[in-house]
Amino acid sequence: MDASFFFTQAVSGLTIATLLFLVASGLTLIFGVGKVFNFAHGSFYMIGAYFGYQFSAVWGANFFLSLILTGICVGLVGMLMEFLFLRRIYGRANEGGFQILLTYCFILIIDDLVKLIWGTEYKSLARPSGFQGAFQMGDIFIPTYNLLIIGIGVVAVILAWWILAHTRPGRVARAAAVDRETVGVLGVNVPLTMTVVFGLATAMGGMAGTLAAPLRTVTPGAGIEVIIDSLIVVVIGGMGNFWGAWLGAILIGEVNAFGVAFVPKWATLFSFLILVIVLIFKPEGLFTSRKVR
Amino acid sequence: MTNNAARRINATALWGIVLLIFALVPVFTTSAYKINVASHILVWGLFAVSFNMLWGITGMLSFGQALYYGLGAYSVGLMVEHMGSGWFLPAIALGLVMAIALSFLLGLLVIRVGGVYFTMLTLAFAQLAWQITFKWYDFTGGDDGIQGIIPPGILENRAAYYYFVLVLVFLSIWMLKRMAYSPFGMILRCVQQNPDRVRFLGRRVRRNQLRVYVVSSFFAALAGGLMAGVDSSIHTDMFFWTTSGEAILMSVLGGINQFFGPFIGAAVFILIEDSIGARTEFWPLIIGSIMLIMVILFPKGIVGEVLRLKARFGKNDARR
Amino acid sequence: MVPILEIQSLNKSFGGLHVTANVSFSVMPGELSAIIGPNGAGKTTLFNQITGHLRSDSGRIRFNNQDILGISPQKIVALGVGRAFQIASIFPDETVLDNVRIACLSKRGETGKYLRAVDAFTEATDDARAILESLGLSDQTQRLAFELAHGDQKLLDIGIALALRPNLLLLDEPTAGMSPEERLHTKELILKLWKEFNLALIFIEHDMDMVFGIAQTVRVLQQGALLAEGNPEQIRANKEVITAYLGEDF
Numbered sequence: 001m002d003a004s005f006f007f008t009q010a011v012s013g014l015t016i017a018t019l020l021f022l023v024a025s026g027l028t029l030i031f032g033v034g035k036v037f038n039f040a041h042g043s044f045y046m047i048g049a050y051f052g053y054q055f056s057a058v059w060g061a062n063f064f065l066s067l068i069l070t071g072i073c074v075g076l077v078g079m080l081m082e083f084l085f086l087r088r089i090y091g092r093a094n095e096g097g098f099q100i101l102l103t104y105c106f107i108l109i110i111d112d113l114v115k116l117i118w119g120t121e122y123k124s125l126a127r128p129s130g131f132q133g134a135f136q137m138g139d140i141f142i143p144t145y146n147l148l149i150i151g152i153g154v155v156a157v158i159l160a161w162w163i164l165a166h167t168r169p170g171r172v173a174r175a176a177a178v179d180r181e182t183v184g185v186l187g188v189n190v191p192l193t194m195t196v197v198f199g200l201a202t203a204m205g206g207m208a209g210t211l212a213a214p215l216r217t218v219t220p221g222a223g224i225e226v227i228i229d230s231l232i233v234v235v236i237g238g239m240g241n242f243w244g245a246w247l248g249a250i251l252i253g254e255v256n257a258f259g260v261a262f263v264p265k266w267a268t269l270f271s272f273l274i275l276v277i278v279l280i281f282k283p284e285g286l287f288t289s290r291k292v293r
Numbered sequence: 294m295t296n297n298a299a300r301r302i303n304a305t306a307l308w309g310i311v312l313l314i315f316a317l318v319p320v321f322t323t324s325a326y327k328i329n330v331a332s333h334i335l336v337w338g339l340f341a342v343s344f345n346m347l348w349g350i351t352g353m354l355s356f357g358q359a360l361y362y363g364l365g366a367y368s369v370g371l372m373v374e375h376m377g378s379g380w381f382l383p384a385i386a387l388g389l390v391m392a393i394a395l396s397f398l399l400g401l402l403v404i405r406v407g408g409v410y411f412t413m414l415t416l417a418f419a420q421l422a423w424q425i426t427f428k429w430y431d432f433t434g435g436d437d438g439i440q441g442i443i444p445p446g447i448l449e450n451r452a453a454y455y456y457f458v459l460v461l462v463f464l465s466i467w468m469l470k471r472m473a474y475s476p477f478g479m480i481l482r483c484v485q486q487n488p489d490r491v492r493f494l495g496r497r498v499r500r501n502q503l504r505v506y507v508v509s510s511f512f513a514a515l516a517g518g519l520m521a522g523v524d525s526s527i528h529t530d531m532f533f534w535t536t537s538g539e540a541i542l543m544s545v546l547g548g549i550n551q552f553f554g555p556f557i558g559a560a561v562f563i564l565i566e567d568s569i570g571a572r573t574e575f576w577p578l579i580i581g582s583i584m585l586i587m588v589i590l591f592p593k594g595i596v597g598e599v600l601r602l603k604a605r606f607g608k609n610d611a612r613r
Numbered sequence: 614m615v616p617i618l619e620i621q622s623l624n625k626s627f628g629g630l631h632v633t634a635n636v637s638f639s640v641m642p643g644e645l646s647a648i649i650g651p652n653g654a655g656k657t658t659l660f661n662q663i664t665g666h667l668r669s670d671s672g673r674i675r676f677n678n679q680d681i682l683g684i685s686p687q688k689i690v691a692l693g694v695g696r697a698f699q700i701a702s703i704f705p706d707e708t709v710l711d712n713v714r715i716a717c718l719s720k721r722g723e724t725g726k727y728l729r730a731v732d733a734f735t736e737a738t739d740d741a742r743a744i745l746e747s748l749g750l751s752d753q754t755q756r757l758a759f760e761l762a763h764g765d766q767k768l769l770d771i772g773i774a775l776a777l778r779p780n781l782l783l784l785d786e787p788t789a790g791m792s793p794e795e796r797l798h799t800k801e802l803i804l805k806l807w808k809e810f811n812l813a814l815i816f817i818e819h820d821m822d823m824v825f826g827i828a829q830t831v832r833v834l835q836q837g838a839l840l841a842e843g844n845p846e847q848i849r850a851n852k853e854v855i856t857a858y859l860g861e862d863f
Contacts, residue, residue, distance in 0.1 A: 037409040088589045096409055097354045101545060101588050104538055108581025116575065224534055228420055231413045235406075265428055272421050279402050279414070468728070476718045476734065477727035479707070483715055486704045493664075493702070494719040494777065495690040 004140040009257045015146040015215070017253025018153030022208035024230040024237075024245050025160065026201035033173045034194045036086060037096070039103035041205050041230065042223030043110040048074050048206025049213040049222070050118055053125045063128030067210050074206025079199035081106060086198075087191065107223060114220050125213040149211050156204075157246060164242070173197065232275045238285025247287055308553070315459055319452040328455050330567055332523040334560045335462040336516050341543040341555035342466055343512035348541070349549035350473060351505050352485030353404075356537050357415030360399075360422050361392045361510040363532035365517030367426065370439040370527035378445045385518035392514035393507055400506040404499055416534055423532035438528035442521050458519050465512055466556065472508065473552050481505055513540075542584050548594025557596055615678060617642040617781055617813045618663070623672035625655075625662060625837075632658045633669065634837035640815065640830075642780070645807050647824040648817045650834035651857065656817045657699060659834070660783050664696050665689040676781065695779025699786045699817075701766040703773065705759035709750055712758050712769055714741040716776030744772050747809055749802065764795040768802070775810060784816040788823060796820055800827060825849065833857070 023045055030038045038044075048070050055066030085106075089098045126132075127145045134141040164170040176183045176193060184190040209222075216222075229252065237248030252271050259267030278286055318331045340362060347353045368388030372380045403414040426433045433439070448454045472478050480501055483491050488498045521527050530536065539562070540555075547558025562580075570576040591598050616639035625633035632655045640646060648656050661667035663674060665686040674682045681689055704712050717737040718724050732738065745751050748768045753761065758769060767787060774782060787803060788796040800823045807814045807827075818824050824831060824845070831848040833840040841851045848854055 031409070037413075085585065085589060089592075092592070094352070097348065097352075098588055098592065100354060100356070100409065100412055101541065102585065104541070105581045105585040105588065108577040109585070112575050112578035112581070116578070224420070228413070228417045231410075231417060235410060235414070268424055269421070272417070275414075275417070276402065279406065283406055471730070472727045474730045475727045476715070476724045476729075476731055479711060479715050479718070479731055480724045482707065483704045486706055487702060490702045490704065490773070492686055493690060493696065494716050494724075494773075495687045496719055496724055497687065 002139075004138075005261075007137075007140045008142070009261050010254065011142050011146050011150070013254035013257030014150050014153075014250065015253070016256050017249040017251075018149050019208050019212050020229055020233055020253055021153060021246055021249035022156060022211075023205050023226055024233040024249060025242065026204040026208075027227075027230050028234055028242070028245055029173075029201045029204075030198055033176045033197045036082075036099055036194075036198070037103070038198070038201070039100050039227065040081075040106035040110065040223070041202070042226035043107050044074050044078060044202040044205040045209040045212075045226045046220065046223045047077065047110060047114060048209025049125070049218045050114055050123070050209075051206065052210030052213050053118075053123045053218050057123070057125050067207055070210045071203040071207045074209075075199040075203030078202025078206075079195050082195050082198040087194075111220050111223065120220060123218040125210075125218060127214040145214060152211065161242070229271065232271050235275060236278050236286055238288030241285060241288050244285055244287035248285075251286075312459075312463055315463075316456075319455055325451055328451055329523065330563065332455055332458055333520075334563050335458050336520045336523060337540070337543060337559040337563060338556040339462045339465055339519075340513055340516040341540045341547070341559045342469055342552070343509045343516070344540045345544045345549055345552075345555040346469060346473065346481075346505055347509045349544065349551075349554070350478065350485065351481040351502060353502060353506065354412045354541075355415040355506070355509070356412050356534065356541070357417075357419035358509065358513045358540055359532050359534065359536035360415070360419035361396060361513040362517035362520075362536060362540075363419075363422060363426070363529075364388055364392055364395065365514030365519075366521045366527045366531050367433065367517075368514075369518045369521035370442050371433065373442050373521075374434075374439050378443050381442075381445050381448070381522065385515070388514045388518045389511055392510050396507045396510035397503070400503045404502050404506060416537070419532060419537055420534055423529060423534075426529045426532055433529070436529060438526055440526040442525045442527065444522045448522070454522055458523065461515065461519060465515060469508075469512065470552055477501075477504070542580065545584065545592075545594055546587060548597035548600075550593060551596045551600070554594050554596040558594060561595065614641060616640055616675075617644075617677060618815075619673070619675040620659075620663075621673040621675070623659075623662065623674065624670045625658065625667065626670055632837050633662065636672075636834075636837070636839045638832060638839060638842055640781070640813055642813050643811065644830060645804075645814050645828055646816075646830040646832065647828035648815060648832050648834060649819070649821075649824055650840070653836075654834040655837040656834055657785055658837075660696065660785055660817065663689075663783065664694055690777060690779075693778070693780040694783070695774035695777050695781065696783040697767070697770040697774045697785060697787065699789060701763075701770040703758045703766055703769050705757070707758055708755055709745065709758055709761065709769060710738075710741055710754040713744050713772045713776050714738055716773045717741045717744075720777050741776065744775050747775075747806060748772050764791045764799070767791075768799070771806070775806065779812065781813045781815070782810075784814065786817050786819065788818065788820050796823065799823075803827065 023041065027038060027041050030036050051070040051073050052066050055061045055069050056063050061069070085102060086099070089095060089102060092098055131145040131148050134143045135147060164174060172183065172188055172193065176188070176190070233245055233248040233252055236251065237244030237246070251274070255270045255274065256267055259270045315331060315335065319328055322328065340358070344355070344358050347355050365385070365388035368391060369381060369384040372384035372387065399418060403411055406414060427435055429435065443449055444454050448457055480491065480496060484498050484501055491498055517531060543558035543562045544555035545558065546562055547556065548554030566576065566580070569579060573579065587594070593601060618640040620639070621637050623633050623636045624631070636659065648659070650656055658667065662669045665681065665684055669682055672682070673680060676689070676692055676694060679692070681692065704715070707715070711731070714731065714737055715724070717740040718731070718734060721737055723734060723737060742751070742754070745754055748771065750765060750768060750772065753765065758766065761769060771784065771787065784803070788799050791799060803814070803816065804827045806812070828845060830842065831845055832842045833848065833854050835857050840857060841848055841854050843851070
């Protein structure tokens with residue numbers, strides 16, 4: 001094992017981490033601000049991959065253009081689902097359970113619609129032109145596309161942090177995460193906020209799907225694995241902890257990358273192992289301090 | 294769900310009739326297919342009812358009961374495959390023991406996290422079991438599953454095995470019903486409605502949640518073990534999250550607030566799947582849409598809505 | 614006579630807010646007393662510390678000569694401290710009878726029983742009916758708790774607490790949200806329950822009719838500290854108390 005191997009895996013891990021983080025932060029966003037657990041979040045990731053395929057590979061649009069278009073389309077789909085269906089169950093008894101149930105129905109419907117529209121064969125999406133090669137540093141070859149993803153991830157994190165900390169909508173979102181009712185009383189249009197947040201989060205998840213598509217084949221059924229990985233990240237990082245999720249994503253991303261390099265078949269077990277250890281010893285998350293009574 | 298509701302529909306008499314109907318199935322038909330459908334209803338009915346002890350009664354939405362269902366099934370499948378069909382019944386027992394042990398340990402880990410995280414973590418662990426079973430081709434047969442699981446002795450006969458399943462399922466549901474209407478059951482319902490007050494009664498919330506989790510998982514494993522003999526085969530899909538999901542959908546369809554709701558839900562679900570689902574490859578789309586409508590418009594489920602209508606028309610009668 | 618409850622130099626702060634400031638007093642067995650004070654004086658917080666829901670920063674709480682500071686709420690309940698809450702804490706989807714019955718079953722240690730129907734537990738059921746009778750809720754035993762009128766829900770809350778056979782009962786604003794008739798009824802009911810169940814009873818109240826009508830001892834809290842303590846006449850004549858309350862509802 002030499003430096004180039006280590007570096008390649010590390011970069012691969014960061015790439016995975018970025019994609020994980022884009023999905024997980026969307027999940028935490030909806031959960032923190034909207035108090036909705038979007039079980040179907042992985043499905044939005046998946047349709048993001050398909051939209052990306054459709055815009056780029058089938059209709060020949062520029063990759064980055066289709067990335068943005070995908071974001072918009074998936075965001076719209078997300079807002080539509082929130083507006084038409086999720087809203088009907090807000091405030092119901094046992095709301096949490098019914099949210100999961102409803103979003104589970106979304107999964108069933110979306111996954112089959114995808115099969116209906118695009119069929120079940122694997123689709124592939126090419127890397128955008130200009131990013132198909134590798135960046136060379138001595139003996140080390142780093143695929144430029146991976147760097148692109150990591151770069152987008154860094155930008156996304158900074159952007160998200162800036163929005164949350166320094167803009168009014170961001171502060172409103174943070175306040176809503178703490179107390180939805182009071183924020184409503186203060187004059188914020190809560191239902192609108194929920195819909196917009198849902199749209200933003202699903203857009204992020206969808207774009208992650210498009211970004212991931214050139215790295216893996218585009219298949220139906222990717223949704224559940226994504227949700228579980230995101231969940232592991234969120235639990236490890238600490239519930240509702242933005243930076244924790246980022247660090248958690250990096251941890252899981254690297255563990256996955258190195259795991260795949262050494263024991264490819266059982267690599268996924270490592271994430272679970274970490275999850276179990278965290279649950280036993282620090283269930284509030286590795287990066288969160290325990291709440292004082 | 295209260296003792297009252299059960300009294301109102303005089304459940305016991307009704308279920309005596311249902312038992313009779315199920316008992317007469319092999320009498321009225323010799324079609325192996327129809328007996329198989331009836332067996333499926335029984336086994337899934339048990340699975341769904343045991344699941345609902347967790348959700349409808351205690352408020353714990355586990356999306357991973359398939360873990361124990363699969364465990365029960367694979368215990369039977371693997372032992373029969375590697376050691377012969379004489380081990381069928383001991384294998385069921387072994388599956389139950391393993392389910393108790395596993396659910397206890399896993400419960401300790403995930404129950405204290407609570408809420409949606411509990412749901413997702415149960416899902417995650419069940420998926421982990423699926424991954425292991427899927428990838429461990431040499432031992433489990435992976436995606437091929439294991440076929441040719443024949444119950445031993447007289448149970449080899451279709452009708453005999455059917456009655457075996459019928460008896461075990463009804464006994465199990467009877468036990469679960471007694472539990473639901475016992476003080477233990479009441480504490481569980483109180484845990485769902487007001488856990489703080491339960492603590493204030495001097496009771497431990499988590500301990501009771503763990504208890505019902507183990508109980509529910511025990512019967513899920515029993516259902517899985519029985520199913521191995523019904524279909525004479527096992528498959529990794531039994532661990533897959535959609536299996537857990539189906540038990541949940543059946544419960545919601547039937548009504549989570551009535552003890553027998555999930556059983557009715559299982560019957561309706563399987564019958565619809567049998568008639569419509571068999572003719573299309575887009576069954577998830579159909580059932581997803583049906584359940585979407587149920588969840589939004591009829592959250593009380595079939596039984597719940599029927600009872601509600603009865604109550605409303607009952608009130609109208611009183612006014613006359 | 615040994616006090617049933619002794620509070621000694623109790624302190625609790627939240628950040629910079631001193632919510633319980635060096636409070637000391639003793640309650641005798643069978644005593645009927647009231648705690649009054651402006652909103653934010655720390656009355657409910659004091660209750661929370663006694664029942665173990667909140668951990669005091671310093672001081673001692675002794676119940677029946679036993680230190681209970683730091684003991685879990687479950688154990689404190691088992692020792693004999695009962696409580697009803699400002700917002701009635703009941704089991705909304707259970708019947709009125711079952712609400713009290715589960716408490717009776719719990720007291721008898723029978724909540725672990727899983728194969729006999731609840732109705733078969735006759736002693737617990739009889740206990741529950743007796744308590745509901747004392748509360749005047751006998752005609753509503755089969756109604757689901759969420760259907761009850763607000764005032765009856767508070768009574769039910771008290772019933773659940775009584776079912777655990779406490780020696781000390783803490784009532785947090787029992788007449789809050791009630792109409793004048795309901796208040797009168799509740800006042801008489803509490804007096805009756807106090808005698809019938811042989812309790813030391815402390816209630817927090819803003820209703821002065823009730824406080825000066827039935828309490829033997831009145832303790833006044835202000836800004837976390839014990840301002841005054843005495844029988845109703847003494848408190849009524851106390852200049853500091855009058856000043857503290859003159860802007861309030863007295």
